[in-house]
Amino acid sequence: MYSVNYHRATSVGDAAKLVKSGDAKLLSGGMTLIPAMKTRLAAPSDLVDLSRIKDLQGIKVSGKTVTIGAATTHYDVASDEKLRKVCPALAHLASLIGDPAVRHKGTIGGSIANNDPAADYPAALLALGATMVTNKRGIPADKFFKGLFETALKEGEIITAVTFTAPSKAAYEKFRNPASRYAIVGVFVTKGKDGVSVAVTGAGEDGVFRSKEIEAALAKNFAAAALDGVKVPAKGLMSDIHASADYRANLIAVMARRAVAAANA
Amino acid sequence: MSDVSFVVNGRRVSGAVEDRTLLVHFLRENLGLTGTHVGCDTSQCGACVVHVDGRAVKSCSMLAAQASGSTVTTIEGLASGPDLHPVQAAFKEHHGLQCGFCTPGMIMTATDMISRHPEGLDEATVRAELDGNICRCTGYHNIVKAILAASKTMSKGATKGKAKQAA
Numbered sequence: 001m002y003s004v005n006y007h008r009a010t011s012v013g014d015a016a017k018l019v020k021s022g023d024a025k026l027l028s029g030g031m032t033l034i035p036a037m038k039t040r041l042a043a044p045s046d047l048v049d050l051s052r053i054k055d056l057q058g059i060k061v062s063g064k065t066v067t068i069g070a071a072t073t074h075y076d077v078a079s080d081e082k083l084r085k086v087c088p089a090l091a092h093l094a095s096l097i098g099d100p101a102v103r104h105k106g107t108i109g110g111s112i113a114n115n116d117p118a119a120d121y122p123a124a125l126l127a128l129g130a131t132m133v134t135n136k137r138g139i140p141a142d143k144f145f146k147g148l149f150e151t152a153l154k155e156g157e158i159i160t161a162v163t164f165t166a167p168s169k170a171a172y173e174k175f176r177n178p179a180s181r182y183a184i185v186g187v188f189v190t191k192g193k194d195g196v197s198v199a200v201t202g203a204g205e206d207g208v209f210r211s212k213e214i215e216a217a218l219a220k221n222f223a224a225a226a227l228d229g230v231k232v233p234a235k236g237l238m239s240d241i242h243a244s245a246d247y248r249a250n251l252i253a254v255m256a257r258r259a260v261a262a263a264n265a
Numbered sequence: 266m267s268d269v270s271f272v273v274n275g276r277r278v279s280g281a282v283e284d285r286t287l288l289v290h291f292l293r294e295n296l297g298l299t300g301t302h303v304g305c306d307t308s309q310c311g312a313c314v315v316h317v318d319g320r321a322v323k324s325c326s327m328l329a330a331q332a333s334g335s336t337v338t339t340i341e342g343l344a345s346g347p348d349l350h351p352v353q354a355a356f357k358e359h360h361g362l363q364c365g366f367c368t369p370g371m372i373m374t375a376t377d378m379i380s381r382h383p384e385g386l387d388e389a390t391v392r393a394e395l396d397g398n399i400c401r402c403t404g405y406h407n408i409v410k411a412i413l414a415a416s417k418t419m420s421k422g423a424t425k426g427k428a429k430q431a432a
Contacts, residue, residue, distance in 0.1 A: 004285050006284035030327060035326055100378065105323075
């Protein structure tokens with residue numbers, strides 16, 4: 001790792017000031033950033049640690065409205081009793097990220113700010129129609145995720161929370177890479193008063209996306225059988241050593257079918 | 266440079282470190298606690314697992330400065346006095362190790378796992394929870410056996426405690 005200056009922010013305002021120095025980066029759980037710095041893929045001059053800021057911690061559930069502080073760990077999302085009552089699918093998703101030690105450190109804010117094309121949270125937040133709350137504004141999920149490791153965040157903008165309305169039905173199914181534990185394909189389905197939403201991670205060349213084909217079929221009939229014969233186009237999907245675009249296209253339909261079955265269970 | 270201070274295995278320690286110093290290197294090189302191992306150095310293998318504020322984390326993926334102010338437990342701090350911790354005793358009893366390189370991380374992960382599942386563990390849960398710890402010798406079988414046995418011993422203790430409270 002190259003030399004770096006570490007700062008521990010005491011508040012979001014403090015962090016916003018600190019992140020202006022040099023080529024600074026925000027640090028949350030560090031489960032991606034620290035390994036990237038060790039391999040010198042990332043070499044920020046300064047790190048601004050957000051993980052001890054109290055305002056960024058914790059989960060609030062009020063009726064169907066869920067607000068999760070950006071520095072809330074995957075473990076805390078997975079084990080939160082209130083969240084498990086209103087949106088068990090999201091808690092389940094958090095329990096599938098990485099391994100236990102990674103879940104103890106990694107945070108929801110860090111994950112979405114990084115927007116890895118195979119990360120789990122982007123699929124959930126896009127399908128849930130979540131809003132990313134920053135120190136400047138609220139950004140709807142469909143405007144937030146902009147492509148591979150790209151988001152709508154401006155220089156120095158800090159995610160403070162994500163918020164969404166829990167849908168009546170939701171589920172996440174993930175076909176994971178057994179070594180990296182990232183999704184080869186992950187599908188998050190929701191059914192709420194605004195209809196059906198299906199978001200796919202791990203597969204798109206531009207990161208997370210909504211599958212129009214699957215949404216159209218499920219809008220008519222929210223049942224696994226409604227997806228029989230539905231083909232997802234392979235165009236725009238990733239091909240790599242783990243899976244070809246065609247394989248991923250098929251896997252999206254398979255995972256969507258399982259997710260719908262789980263949501264209806 | 267950053268001044269860091271921790272409580273490590275019940276002892277207050279402090280030092281000045283380069284900001285880029287990883288927690289595992291601080292433990293091994295500054296404190297001489299070489300029980301915590303560096304295996305893969307890519308957050309995959311879990312040989313470096315320690316407890317920070319009661320949670321199992323990979324000390325190769327965390328800066329010492331990030332952990333400053335925390336309570337850290339390493340494999341050296343698990344046993345009290347000459348008696349092995351129940352998880353250590355179970356690994357010995359069930360031969361949950363061969364070369365022993367992964368063992369400190371396995372035991373720290375197992376201890377955390379057992380404390381998060383006071384209701385007890387089954388084989389599938391143990392295997393899923395061992396996702397982040399790699400062993401190249403044992404094929405995991407005896408590690409799983411050891412963790413299940415330790416979980417039984419420890420939850421027996423916990424139920425006794427609860428029964429006492431209820432009475």
